[in-house]
Amino acid sequence: MKPSDPTIASTFNTYRFADYKEKVIDLLRRLTTVSVGTQEVVKAMEGIAR
16 A cells, blocks of 8 residues: 655655565564464463363
């Protein structure tokens, strides 16, 4: 979604995915690792609670 105000568009719409691609991929990798780890902990806790 692009800003409709031309001043805002020219000032703040400078993001390019290519400039941050490696950082985004690293963050997604970390998020996936944490999510998988969280699921493992939840499953382990369910086993203890029973």
